[in-house]
Amino acid sequence: MTTIRDVSKLAGVSVATVSRLLNQSGYVSKEAEVAIMAAVKKLNYKPNTIARSLAGKKTSAVALMVPDILNPFFPELARAAEDEAAARGYTLVLCNTDNNPDKEKMYIEALINKQIDGIMISSYTISPGQIVALQERSIPIVAIDKPYDGYPILSVTAANREGGKLAIRHLLESGCQKIAHICGPSHVHSAYERALAYEDSCAGMPWYTPSLTAFGGFSVAGGYKAMKEIYRMHQDVDGVFAGNDLMAAGALKAIHELGLSVPDKIKIIGFDGIVMDMVFPELSTVSQQIYTLGKTAMDYLIRQIHDEPIERKNYELEVRLLPKSTT
Structure with missing residues (x-):
């Protein structure tokens, strides 16, 4: 050798x-x-990277922590992060936390013990104080999908509120006169911002009422249940903005069961850009360009590892409207 x-x-x-x-x-x-x-x-x-790590050098390994690998958003994010890491000479370690704070802490300590060079983290539960404490231990961190305003934390997010407004504007321009919203968990930044976009755009409309919003939990089953709930109270609804594509797919199933024609009787648009061509009709959506998000976040992480000057703030990436058959 x-x-x-x-x-x-x-x-x-x-x-x-x-x-x-x-x-x-x-x-x-x-x-x-x-x-x-x-x-x-x-x-x-x-x-020999192991020998180098024992000597206190870099291990050339980085980690990505996600809350739910079954959500199609995260495999695409992981693929982008891995591609960028490999191109820069790094190995990616993937950790699925199941939205469990205890599991999250266990992973973080394990990664520190293995002298990981840096961590990309998407978490609904970690506090800004925990992230700052990790940075004080000289561990580079990039947060994904959630900004930490007022803290020296580098994060990368999509323009969620602007994307929500694009979705509502598209439904209105497509002729919708009464629009409902299926929202995700309010403690999730992206879901909260998209719900605010709906309220900002629709609260002043003569047809608006809070009962046009139903909770869908970011899941197909949740979107299905929420759509049935909305239609029971508002049979004249003709537009639906779902806070992510999974809920939109569930809502689309409910609409089919209700015997409503899409897009003639009711139009629907999602958010993310992950299941457009997996449902029928093809789903209109707002794409947050997940691959670009993952690639950008990994680039920022490696730049921190190399001690390159980069401001610790939130970097918001543009989204794109992708109109398809459901509108």
Whole structure:
């Protein structure tokens, strides 16, 4: 097996010089760097990352913590994060917390013990104080899908409120005269912002009433139940904005069972961009460009790991309206 001594011998430099370059722990001249990298390539040398981690160096491993891997949003996010990590020489560790704070804490301590280089975290339960405490232990963190205003925490979110307004505007421009909203959990930032967008857009309308909003829990079953509830009270509803695509799919099933024609009798739009072509008719939605979200968040995490200057604030990414057959 090729060793660091083989690399130093071929490059004509000391072992210490090779170590400084590979660990990015000190100055190495340009000439030496070129010689070392040529030797590394020729010998196909792969540094022992475990040994380096025991010596207090980087492990070249990063983690992504998600609350529910069964939600189609998170596999696409994970794929983007993994692609970006691999392209930058990092291995991704995926942790599913099941929305369980105790499991979340267990994972965090395990990752710290394994000397993880940084953590991307999507959590409905972690507090800003916990994140700040991790950063004080020199662990780079990027929060996903939730901003922490007033705290020095770097987060990446979609423009949820603007996306909700795009959805309502699209329904109105498509001829809808009474629009309902199926909302997600109010403690989830994205669900809260989308619900606010509905209220901002519709509260002043003559047909508006709070009973046009029903809770769907971000699930297909929840969307189905919420749609049935709304229709029992408002049989003249002709537009539905669901706070995510899963609830929209459930609502679409309920609408079919009620014998209503889509989009002639009632129009529906979701949010996320994850099941558009998996339902019939194809679902109109607001895409938050999940792949871009995951890729951007991983880029910001690696930049922090490399001590590059980047402001700890919320970075909000644009969303896109994708009108399909349901509107």
